[in-house]
Amino acid sequence: MSILKKLELEPYRASRVAPELRDRSVEDVTEAIREKVLETHAELVMAARMSREKRSEMVSLVSELIVSCDLYVGRLTRRDLAERIVQELCGLGPIDEFLDDPAVTEIMVNGPHEVFVERNGVLEKTDVRFSSDAHVLDIINRVVGSVGRRVDKSSPYVDARLPDGSRVNAVVPPLSLNGPVLTIRRFPERYSHLKELVSVGTLPAFMASFLQECVACKLDIVISGGSGSGKTTTLNVLANSFGQDERIIVIEDSSEIRVVGHHVVHLETRPENVEGKGLVTVRDLLRNALRMRPDRIVIGECRGKETFDLITAMNTGHEGCLSTVHANSSKDCIARLTGMALMSEESVPLNVLESWIGSALDLIVHMRKHPGGARVVSEVAIVGLDEACIQVARVYVHEEGIVVQELPGWFLSKVGQERAERLSDALFGEAKGR
Ligand SMILES: Nc1ncnc2c1ncn2[C@@H]1O[C@H](COP(=O)(O)OP(=O)(O)OP(=O)(O)O)[C@@H](O)[C@H]1O
Ligand SMILES: [Mg+2]
Known part of the structure; x- marks a missing residue:
């Protein structure tokens, strides 16, 4: 027999409470508890709409409420009723x-x-x-x-x-x-640390150590890839390697990034209202973030004009920025960044813009989704300038491993000697030991 049927057969009765509470119908009780829960635990209701774990938390809460209302439910278990109420509040059909x-x-x-x-x-x-x-x-x-x-x-x-x-x-x-x-x-499986990505085969351990060193050296990094290729997840994992003493400003369209145990400020864009007013873009938030003493700026995804401001920020001393871009390869990533930066109203010639990107951006991590569903780091490329021309050199390719013998001179002079040594050690030292 369905819970609903059982409840209908056995209406609620209050055991030892005021007479007005006696013989209330199931609907009345459900409604009263529903209102109470919405009033006092709105956040839990929202969370329970998408999470089973939260849903069982709600069932326990509603069961307690039933007890606190001193309601008597004949042969039925409180749990049955609580489950029905929660299903009504949170179910997704x-x-x-x-x-x-x-x-x-x-x-x-x-x-x-x-x-x-x-x-x-x-x-x-x-x-x-x-x-x-x-x-x-x-x-x-x-x-x-x-x-x-x-x-x-x-x-x-x-x-x-x-x-x-x-x-x-x-x-x-x-x-x-x-x-x-x-x-x-949904994110039933949230990856927070590089070692978790290593364990699911997204990248080898030596590449994880290299990327960790890149983050520690405050390189400006863009994660590129197709739709659903794991860009945001990788960005999140890299952001979790930031130093504990750094102030991180995260800017997103709709907040996905969780940087655990750090000093983080999350900013989220706002759509315009029905009168077409009140729009706040990633670009607006980025400009504001520059006045918030950031140690690190994380932009969930570059999709438009904000790219120009991100490149400018990277070029004006804001090191260690992270973002993602939809692109088909590390080379294509530069074309996408240039195209999006050109969309800004600033009139900067193409060649100037390219050289700005060459001096601003240090590393591209390109993600790919395999047909079976696995996500892999398919390329890692360093970016720089050689005689004012933008350079993109792949140092790692998924199928081949490390594809260079040493880091090129233009990159070493860009990052400086100390960082160059640390990065070379991380890349070649670990790789040799593998
Ligand atoms: N390294 C990984 N291994 C396995 N699954 C992953 C990995 N990274 C992400 N996923 C899963 O792939 C899905 C897409 O991940 P994510 O949102 O990070 O991709 P995205 O490239 O940012 O997508 P979008 O283009 O929509 O922004 C999620 O369900 C996530 O749990
Ligand atoms: Mg994403």
Whole structure:
């Protein structure tokens, strides 16, 4: 018998409380507890919408509330009722089941009749269905509503980050022709340290040590790669290698990066409001961050004009910056950075811009997603200038290992002797010992 049925058969009764609480219907009790929980534990409700762990925390909380209300529930267990209330508060309808599966990293709803998931890195179509567009819309608003956002015809798309770190995007008609579309990226497996990436085969241990040394030497690093190739994860892991005494400013569109146990300030962009006002961009935040005495600046992703300001910051003494860029290779990364920097209204000739990038950026870590779902560091390239011409030299390629005998002169003179020695030792010393 379903919990609902059992509850209907056995209405609530208050055991030893005021008469007005006696014989309340299941709906009344559910509603009263729902209101109480939303009022006192709104954050937990939001978190429980995307996390099973939080959900069982909520079930325990609601069970306690039932006890504190002195309600008597006949033959039924309190847990049954608590679970039903929590399901009503936090459930995600047909896609709820995917929250139980740690192998599911992406849930994609393309209108009511098509739901895909990425499981163990592989895309698969599921037989899950919603009953209608309105049903999908309801679940979308339940997900994004938990962080104070909404979608409807007047604001037909939304980006949101949920308290558990999941990233959500929704687009609804008229922008989407499939009906309401929801994309949820989950991070059931969060990698925080380079050694974890080594253990899943993303990069060899000697490369991890080299990258760690690059971070310690305050090189300016960009992580490039295709969509979902693990750029943000790698950036996050590198940011966790920052020194404990450094002040880190993290700027993102929707916050994903977690730098644990450091002195961190997180800044997040803001979309414009319904009147088209109040927009705050990555570029605005970066300009502001420069006045916040940063030791390190981390930009979640460079997508546009902010690239110009990041390059300028790197060139004006802000060492050790980190960011990511969508690109197909380390060489393509330079082209993308140049193209995006050109989008800024500053009129700088192309060759000047290229040489700025050559002197600003020190290292590119290029990520690739393998067809089986694994993510690898596919190239590591050093960047610099030789006679005012930008140079990009790969020092590591996934299939071949280290592909240079020594670091080129233009790079050594760029980073200075002390750092050059440290970097050479890390790269060649470790590699020899492998
Ligand atoms: N090294 C790794 N090994 C295995 N899985 C990984 C690795 N890095 C990231 N992932 C998984 O791949 C997915 C995408 O990761 P991430 O968000 O870091 O990629 P991205 O390149 O930043 O994506 P986007 O282009 O959307 O910004 C996540 O589910 C993450 O858990
Ligand atoms: Mg990313």
